[in-house]
């Protein structure tokens with residue numbers, strides 16, 4: 163097949179490398195993609211941490227088709243449609259107690275912006291309008307819009323874009339190879355890193371801080387799993403100082419850790435929670451923010467004819483996205499997928515990824531639920547190149563993995579079976595043996 167690749171400026175892609183040696187996907191079903199030439203590719207990353215139920219699932223496909231014919235679009239401002247309300251009711255049955263209000267967006271990045279604005283506005287409607295400061299974390303990833311990049315902690319995503327938002331600070335990240343390398347599940351050391359928030363509170367004063375945002379498990383910066391007790395401690399400090407805690411569950415939401423949300427898995431409930439990706443199984447763009455009842459209620463004052471929160475998107479609660487999400491929840495429920503990534507399957511996955519210890523270049527292996535991280539020693543002076551070569555090698559062998567820096571990140575569809583795990587990890591192992 164000959165196709166002109168010139169006009170498309172691809173996102174987060176080495177464009178020149180790609181166009182010299184394209185990697186095209188033409189079809190997908192279950193655990194696999196197929197290239198235009200018909201080569202089968204095992205999906206080791208659920209598309210991009212989103213296709214949690216696997217590809218082309220009939221309930222989702224039919225729901226989208228039906229909805230497109232029935233109601234293609236409905237304005238979301240001052241208007242509604244039944245599926246938006248039905249979906250919200252179903253979603254809040256899955257969230258930890260209290261997180262029972264849903265605000266729809268179209269992506270994880272938009273969910274993050276929405277949550278940050280909600281937090282600042284929440285303090286203002288309560289008469290604490292001086293609480294505007296936002297605290298993120300080093301090595302955090304919260305999408306690509308200005309708020310998310312500002313609270314995020316990925317140097318490459320920040321350095322090109324100027325001064326970003328004012329009034330933002332960052333606590334330290336939790337990655338500690340010296341103490342925690344090759345931990346299975348949550349590492350033992352590092353709960354005290356949550357106390358870094360107290361340092362920033364001492365510097366800025368709690369009365370100026372609106373919210374702290376963290377990923378319960380950081381994915382995009384290389385699968386960083388929270389040390390035991392860390393998230394609990396962060397929650398305690400936020401409570402002590404009246405600061406809202408936001409969990410960015412864009413990748414951890416919808417079963418990735420073997421529970422509906424990371425908040426449920428870790429037993430720590432945030433005030434606001436952002437999701438996207440798995441909410442529609444990646445089939446139609448959608449994100450959402452879940453808010454505690456009390457956060458929502460703080461806005462519900464003033465004259466009833468006035469808009470309470472001046473925020474929203476043309477495509478908030480888009481009918482096709484709502485239909486896709488309802489079909490997705492049906493699929494998750496029918497197949498028990500939101501809790502499949504725990505127990506025996508998670509243990510098998512953990513054994514498989516940890517079997518890579520001892521292979522060339524492997525300096526750490528991390529896992530939780532159906533998430534795996536394999537960190538490689540970088541090639542001297544060429545960070546990221548070694549992991550990228552493993553990515554290319556696996557692609558040639560028919561397996562799709564993802565790399566970030568020199569970490570291989572695995573997040574397969576939750577329908578994965580043991581033979582797929584063997585193939586996924588076996589292919590990576592072979593590629594590691596070949597790698598420079």
Ligand SMILES: Cc1ncc(COP(=O)(O)O)c(C=O)c1O
Pocket residue numbers: 268269270271272274303304305306377381382410411412413438439
């Ligand atoms: C934790 C987290 N937040 C936000 C985002 C951004 O989501 P989107 O790409 O849908 O804007 C991502 C994407 O990977 C993410 O991992």
